[in-house]
Amino acid sequence: MMPRVFVTTQPILGTELQISGDDGHHFARVLRVRPGEPLAVAWQGRGYLGEVTSVDASAGVVCLLVTEALPSHESARSVYLIQGLAKGDKIDDIIQHNTELGVAGFLLYEARRSVSKVDLRKRDTKLARWQKIAQEAASQSQRDVIPEVSHAQNTKDVEAWLRCLRDPVLLLLDESETTIGLYLALSSAEALAEDASIVLAVGPEGGWDESEREDWVSRLHARTISLGPRTLRTESAGLAAASAVFHHFRQLGG
Amino acid sequence: MMPRVFVTTQPILGTELQISGDDGHHFARVLRVRPGEPLAVAWQGRGYLGEVTSVDASAGVVCLLVTEALPSHESARSVYLIQGLAKGDKIDDIIQHNTELGVAGFLLYEARRSVSKVDLRKRDTKLARWQKIAQEAASQSQRDVIPEVSHAQNTKDVEAWLRCLRDPVLLLLDESETTIGLYLALSSAEALAEDASIVLAVGPEGGWDESEREDWVSRLHARTISLGPRTLRTESAGLAAASAVFHHFRQLGG
Numbered sequence: 001m002m003p004r005v006f007v008t009t010q011p012i013l014g015t016e017l018q019i020s021g022d023d024g025h026h027f028a029r030v031l032r033v034r035p036g037e038p039l040a041v042a043w044q045g046r047g048y049l050g051e052v053t054s055v056d057a058s059a060g061v062v063c064l065l066v067t068e069a070l071p072s073h074e075s076a077r078s079v080y081l082i083q084g085l086a087k088g089d090k091i092d093d094i095i096q097h098n099t100e101l102g103v104a105g106f107l108l109y110e111a112r113r114s115v116s117k118v119d120l121r122k123r124d125t126k127l128a129r130w131q132k133i134a135q136e137a138a139s140q141s142q143r144d145v146i147p148e149v150s151h152a153q154n155t156k157d158v159e160a161w162l163r164c165l166r167d168p169v170l171l172l173l174d175e176s177e178t179t180i181g182l183y184l185a186l187s188s189a190e191a192l193a194e195d196a197s198i199v200l201a202v203g204p205e206g207g208w209d210e211s212e213r214e215d216w217v218s219r220l221h222a223r224t225i226s227l228g229p230r231t232l233r234t235e236s237a238g239l240a241a242a243s244a245v246f247h248h249f250r251q252l253g254g
Numbered sequence: 255m256m257p258r259v260f261v262t263t264q265p266i267l268g269t270e271l272q273i274s275g276d277d278g279h280h281f282a283r284v285l286r287v288r289p290g291e292p293l294a295v296a297w298q299g300r301g302y303l304g305e306v307t308s309v310d311a312s313a314g315v316v317c318l319l320v321t322e323a324l325p326s327h328e329s330a331r332s333v334y335l336i337q338g339l340a341k342g343d344k345i346d347d348i349i350q351h352n353t354e355l356g357v358a359g360f361l362l363y364e365a366r367r368s369v370s371k372v373d374l375r376k377r378d379t380k381l382a383r384w385q386k387i388a389q390e391a392a393s394q395s396q397r398d399v400i401p402e403v404s405h406a407q408n409t410k411d412v413e414a415w416l417r418c419l420r421d422p423v424l425l426l427l428d429e430s431e432t433t434i435g436l437y438l439a440l441s442s443a444e445a446l447a448e449d450a451s452i453v454l455a456v457g458p459e460g461g462w463d464e465s466e467r468e469d470w471v472s473r474l475h476a477r478t479i480s481l482g483p484r485t486l487r488t489e490s491a492g493l494a495a496a497s498a499v500f501h502h503f504r505q506l507g508g
Contacts, residue, residue, distance in 0.1 A: 001429070001485055073483040097490040102482075141485045175255070181507025226507040228356075228500075229327040231255055231395045236351040239490065240497040244506055246482075247498035253435025253480040 002031065003139040005041045006146060011048040011066040017041065018063055025060035032057075039064055042144045047073060074144050075251040078104040078197040080165065081238050082158065084111035084204030085118065090235045095130055097239050099137035099147055102246060104197070106134070107161050109152045113206035118151055127151060155215050162220065167196040172216050173237055174224035175207055182241060185225045186248045198245050202238045256285065257393040258294045258301070260400060265295055265302040265320040272317055279314035286311075293318055296398045301327060328398050329505040332358040332451040334419065335492045336412065338365035338458030339372065344489045346387055351493050353391035353401055356500060358451070360388070361415050363406045367460035372405055381405060409469050416474065421450045426470050427491055428478035429461055436495060439479045440502045452499050456492045 005023045019027060019041075027033045037052045039062070047070035054063045081103050083094055095106060108130070110117055118126055130149040138146045152158045162168050169191045171182070190196060201222060208216075216222040232240055246252040259277045273281060273295075281287045291306045293316070301324035308317045335357050337348055349360060362384070364371055372380055384403040392400045406412045416422050423445045425436070444450060455476060462470075470476040486494055500506040 071483070097487075100484060100486050100490065101494055102484050140487075143484055181504070183501060183504050183506070183508055228505065228507040229325070230354060230356050230397055232354050233351075233394075236354060236493065239493060240355055240506070243494040243497035244501035247437060247501055250435070250437050251482065252437070252494070252498055253482040254437055 001142065002033075002039060004047070004142055005039070006135065006139065007041045007043050009043070011041055011043055011050070013048075013066055013069065016053060016063050016065055017050065018061060020059075020061045024062050027062045028055050028057045028060050033062060040070065040142065041066075045074065045145045046070075047142075047144050072144060073142050075102045075104070075246055075249075077246070077249040077251055078166065079242050079245050080105050080107070080168070080197060080199045081242060082107040082109050082152075082199060082201040083238055084109055084202060084208075084234060085114040085116045086204050086234050087116050091116075091130065092133055094235055094238060095133045095149060096137045098242055099134045099143070100141035101239060101242055102143070102251065103147055103242055104145075105147045106130075106149045107152050107158065108149065109158060109201070110154070111204045112209035112212045114204040115206075116204075120153075123151060155219055159220060162199065165197045165199065167193060168199045169196050170199045170201065170216075170220055170222040171241075172201045172208070172213070172222040172224045173203065173227060173241060174213065175226075175231065176213075177224040177226040179226070180223065181226050181228065182244055183248070185223055186245065200238060200241045200245070202234055202241070205234050255396065256287070256293060258296050258396050260389065260393065261295045261297050263297070265297055265304070267302075267320055267323065270307060270317050270319050271295065271304065272315060274313075274315045278316050281316045282309050282311045282314045287316060294324065294396065295320075299328065299399045300324075301396075301398050326398060327396055329356045329358070329500055329503075331500070331503040331505055332420070333496050333499050334359050334361070334422070334451060334453045335496060336361040336363050336406075336453060336455040337492055338363055338456060338462075338488060339368040339370045340458050340488050341370050345370075345384065348489055348492060349384055349387045349403060350391045352496055353388045353397070354395035355493060355496055356397070356505065357401055357496055358399075359401045360384075360403045361406050361412065362403065363412060363455070364408070365458045366463035366466045368458040369460075370458075377405060409473055413474060416453065419451045419453065421447060422453045423450050424453045424455065424470075424474055424476040425495075426455045426462070426467070426476040426478045427457065427481060427495060428467065429480075429485065430467075431478040431480040433480070434478065435480050435482065436498055437502070439477055440499065454492060454495045454499070456488055456495070459488050
């Protein structure tokens with residue numbers, strides 16, 4: 001399946017749309033689309049299908065006749081991921097795979113045990129790179145929106161970020177929790193409320209620091225949950241939990 | 255948490271157990287365990303807790319007093335993954351992450367569109383390497399068993415492999431399926447039967463070939479299922495689906 005293009009001008013049924021810039025170049029020169037071929041675009045959370053009408057390979061411009069509004073590819077239930085900063089390229093993979101799965105947004109959190117930190121002078125450059133990974137993954141997986149990637153240095157930043165979400169139910173994946181599992185937490189009245197967003201918080205490689213966990217529970221009203229007796233790594237725990245949440249609310253194929 | 259050791263002699267409560275070989279070396283010289291420290295071992299699907307009584311670092315031998323039988327870390331519901339052979343190191347990561355999640359066994363299948371093939375002369379060497387990845391991941395994630403990694407050249411091999419499983423319900427992840435999702439498939443009477451094993455089949459990068467899909471459905475009685483409108487990659491589709499299945503049967507923390 002061809003990647004989607006996220007466009008900035010509104011597609012209007014029955015009219016032509018021009019794709020230039022990086023995307024135009026990609027489609028005209030790398031993927032070599034041809035007139036008559038179908039191509040999907042997304043604009044402000046909605047997908048549209050079109051037919052390529054002309055391709056100018058040297059200029060990197062593709063023209064598209066918008067023929068159809070597509071059904072939503074987004075989950076009816078918003079799931080966010082707060083990820084403790086992890087080493088190396090792990091964050092890249094986490095953003096990529098969770099974007100493809102349907103996660104609505106990411107907050108990269110500098111946990112006390114995060115070995116990797118974000119130098120504030122390089123923060124904008126790093127965030128721009130992660131945002132680009134999210135965009136490419138969203139395009140690849142046929143999403144209607146590009147999830148936003150943000151950064152939190154401390155729980156105060158997390159608090160401010162949570163304030164912008166709709167009725168967040170914050171679940172902290174915690175190895176030391178042995179009683180409450182994900183299933184039970186998602187069956188609570190609060191999580192079942194139709195508008196509630198589910199926010200999963202995953203610690204870094206070394207897990208949560210004891211006082212940090214306290215902070216999340218008392219200050220941010222997080223509920224600690226277990227994913228069971230098998231220990232998952234930080235790079236797969238979020239994807240496993242998010243998959244389970246989407247499935248729970250029948251948003252993984254229904 | 256310290257990795258588990260899979261031992262070949264039965265641990266008996268109140269008696270000592272000797273760990274030598276690779277594992278002994280690993281614990282004595284790499285992780286440097288000390289007398290008095292706790293250490294978990296697994297034998298034929300059961301976990302035991304012990305206390306290190308002596309360490310001979312130069313010989314790479316650790317002695318352990320077995321003090322306690324541990325509750326099962328295995329899923330009460332068996333979930334298997336048939337994975338279309340994929341490029342490069344993808345299979346390594348798939349085995350690692352899905353083992354940590356709790357998958358009971360793997361079948362690597364040479365799909366028609368698999369770019370990567372297993373040269374039969376090198377099959378044993380390759381399988382041994384993959385089996386080692388499964389063992390390390392099982393140890394790391396505190397499992398009681400090491401999932402077995404097998405290889406299938408064609409659907410005849412798949413059929414023989416399926417015959418060894420307990421009441422397998424075979425679900426083929428299929429982009430062209432738009433009606434039946436995972437939730438619906440798992441709610442069928444057959445899947446809900448307590449003894450049924452759930453077997454997930456994931457195609458390679460290029461997906462399933464049309465005639466191959468036919469073959470799976472008619473010959474192997476696979477049911478095609480959808481994971482929804484967002485396109486997952488072959489390296490994360492299995493983990494997402496398996497997470498959902500474990501959650502469905504409350505085997506991900508309950």
